[in-house]
Amino acid sequence: EAQATSGGAAETSGRVRSAALVGSKPGSPDWIKRTAARAMLRAVRFKDEDFLKPLVTVSCPYTNATPCNDHMDELARVIAERIEKRGGKPLLHGTPVVSDGETMGTPGMRYSLVSRDLIADCIECQHEAYMADGLITLGGCDKTIPGAIMPLLRNDSIGVFLYGGSILPGGPERNLDVISAFEAIGARSANRITDEQLFEIEKSACPGAGACAGAFTANTMATIAVALGLAVPYSAGHVASTYEGKVTENKKQDCRDTVDALFTCLERGITARQIATRKAFENAIVVAMALGGSTNAVLHVLALAHEAQVPLSIDEFHEIGSQVPLLGQFRPFSKYVMADLDRIGGVPVLMKHLLVNGFLHGDCLTCTGKTLEENLADIPDQLPAGQDVILPLDKPYAPPGRHILVLKGNLAPEGAVIKLSGKGLRRHQGPARVFDSESAAIDAILAGRIHKGDVLVIRYEGPAGAPGCPEMLSPSAALVGQGLGSDVALVTDGRFSGGSHGIMIGHVCPEAYVGGPIALLEEGDEIVIDIDALTINVAGLSSTEWERRKANWKPVLKPAHGLLAKYRMLVQPASRGAITTQAE
Numbered sequence: 182e183a184q185a186t187s188g189g190a191a192e193t194s195g196r197v198r199s200a201a202l203v204g205s206k207p208g209s210p211d212w213i214k215r216t217a218a219r220a221m222l223r224a225v226r227f228k229d230e231d232f233l234k235p236l237v238t239v240s241c242p243y244t245n246a247t248p249c250n251d252h253m254d255e256l257a258r259v260i261a262e263r264i265e266k267r268g269g270k271p272l273l274h275g276t277p278v279v280s281d282g283e284t285m286g287t288p289g290m291r292y293s294l295v296s297r298d299l300i301a302d303c304i305e306c307q308h309e310a311y312m313a314d315g316l317i318t319l320g321g322c323d324k325t326i327p328g329a330i331m332p333l334l335r336n337d338s339i340g341v342f343l344y345g346g347s348i349l350p351g352g353p354e355r356n357l358d359v360i361s362a363f364e365a366i367g368a369r370s371a372n373r374i375t376d377e378q379l380f381e382i383e384k385s386a387c388p389g390a391g392a393c394a395g396a397f398t399a400n401t402m403a404t405i406a407v408a409l410g411l412a413v414p415y416s417a418g419h420v421a422s423t424y425e426g427k428v429t430e431n432k433k434q435d436c437r438d439t440v441d442a443l444f445t446c447l448e449r450g451i452t453a454r455q456i457a458t459r460k461a462f463e464n465a466i467v468v469a470m471a472l473g474g475s476t477n478a479v480l481h482v483l484a485l486a487h488e489a490q491v492p493l494s495i496d497e498f499h500e501i502g503s504q505v506p507l508l509g510q511f512r513p514f515s516k517y518v519m520a521d522l523d524r525i526g527g528v529p530v531l532m533k534h535l536l537v538n539g540f541l542h543g544d545c546l547t548c549t550g551k552t553l554e555e556n557l558a559d560i561p562d563q564l565p566a567g568q569d570v571i572l573p574l575d576k577p578y579a580p581p582g583r584h585i586l587v588l589k590g591n592l593a594p595e596g597a598v599i600k601l602s603g604k605g606l607r608r609h610q611g612p613a614r615v616f617d618s619e620s621a622a623i624d625a626i627l628a629g630r631i632h633k634g635d636v637l638v639i640r641y642e643g644p645a646g647a648p649g650c651p652e653m654l655s656p657s658a659a660l661v662g663q664g665l666g667s668d669v670a671l672v673t674d675g676r677f678s679g680g681s682h683g684i685m686i687g688h689v690c691p692e693a694y695v696g697g698p699i700a701l702l703e704e705g706d707e708i709v710i711d712i713d714a715l716t717i718n719v720a721g722l723s724s725t726e727w728e729r730r731k732a733n734w735k736p737v738l739k740p741a742h743g744l745l746a747k748y749r750m751l752v753q754p755a756s757r758g759a760i761t762t763q764a765e
């Protein structure tokens with residue numbers, strides 16, 4: 182039904198369904214019926230010949246509110262020009278954008294994860310309403326990436342995703358990013374830096390357009406888009422803009438390559454679900470884990486698989502991901518940013534190394550019309566010499582099973598996610614310090630009330646509870662800033678920013694709002710995190726004590742109206758990707 186055909190011969194190759202909007206060809210009965218629609222389209226500069234061209238939706242999450250997406254309008258223009266050149270007709274539209282970096286720590290942050298599904302809905306709405314033939318979706322900031330990939334899969338569209346690219350490193354020594362600014366807050370409160378130093382970081386951390394620079398969520402998801410085959414091979418590594426504030430030539434080339442890939446898919450009838458198969462999802466998880474991606478990848482990959490109707494559980498994510506050594510040396514756990522990966526050949530270099538060593542399925546079809554293996558054919562088998570951005574499989578940054586893991590136990594019967602990024606941590610045991618909101622926890626950290634060994638529990642911050650599962654960076658950044666990053670564990674039903682580091686366990690399921698065990702914790706309960714056993718448990722609580730607490734439990738209700746109220750009604754647990762749509 183979504184792929185309704187023109188009912189007549191396709192006049193231009195790739196015109197698969199837009200005849201429903203504008204008619205199939207002059208003189209045909211459906212042509213007469215569509216006269217009013219063509220009359221309106223002529224007012225937006227459609228000419229006679231345009232009605233016989235494939236229509237391409239260009240979904241552009243432009244906003245001048247955040248560097249991540251500040252250049253999207255220009256990318257959309259380059260894409261539109263190329264579509265015209267290839268004999269198509271672009272239809273442009275916008276979507277909301279919520280920058281985590283800017284909204285984190287404010288009530289507005291509750292809209293961040295919500296925006297992922299809203300963006301997907303906006304794109305679906307526009308593309309399906311206009312019966313366009315092809316779909317190009319742009320994404321820059323964390324949520325605009327999965328939000329832009331989901332609709333490709335949801336309706337099995339013929340479409341390609343393009344990442345806007347990451348930001349260059351900032352500061353006089355080109356070693357700062359927005360995470361430096363977050364960590365500077367904790368450092369200032371601990372008097373480790375001065376007001377002047379804080380201001381210097383604020384002024385120079387973000388030097389232009391582009392998404393956050395490290396292996397945070399945006400770069401993780403952009404890499405996943407390439408590994409899935411839904412984005413052109415070099416697009417994840419190419420940075421957005423120069424220090425002079427111009428969109429890079431590489432990124433403009435990505436725009437043209439993306440359009441060319443789309444036309445290949447249109448000509449050959451290649452749809453998104455033909456590309457994003459179960460094997461492609463396995464590839465995506467492997468590449469994200471080797472890179473050192475963010476915990477949000479778990480959430481978003483589960484949501485993407487749901488849209489693709491590919492069965493994939495959080496346990497399978499763990500099984501696939503924990504076979505993969507950590508090869509990238511990126512921030513937040515190490516030193517490099519995406520621009521450094523690009524310098525040595527980008528994501529394809531990492532993928533080739535994984536492919537020749539048997540970690541990837543090479544026969545997966547991609548948006549270029551070629552297989553994954555064919556896309557990587559010209560890349561040498563060996564990693565480039567004289568670089569340590571990507572380490573070889575035989576000398577990894579960390580062995581398999583030391584990056585993102587899924588833990589279970591009486592505190593998280595349906596799973597929780599920990600990001601180790603190679604940390605040697607095997608066990609952490611300590612008293613629960615319980616907070617019902619992120620802000621209460623931050624106040625306690627900044628006031629010096631959190632001590633070595635504590636387990637900082639932040640609850641009622643889950644998908645339904647907050648609602649919107651706001652992303653956190655401030656608590657872990659404040660702990661790092663105070664020098665407690667390796668001594669205090671953070672446990673939450675909320676999420677962590679991809680820029681976080683420390684001992685962090687997020688996405689605890691079931692969440693507090695629905696009465697999960699995390700809701701029943703009390704100050705001082707002994708929590709045991711055992712990495713070897715993959716468990717997170719509360720020790721020493723008898724079943725009568727659990728029952729007593731359950732009987733007395735009342736949820737903490739955080740008010741929500743409008744979109745947030747709607748979201749609370751629909752959202753499913755983080756262990757299911759916090760999806761808001763049901764299977765068909």
Ligand code: FES
Nearest residue numbers: 249282322392393
């Ligand atoms: Fe947009 Fe980091 S805030 S990518």
Ligand code: MG
Nearest residue numbers: 281323398678
């Ligand atoms: Mg984020």
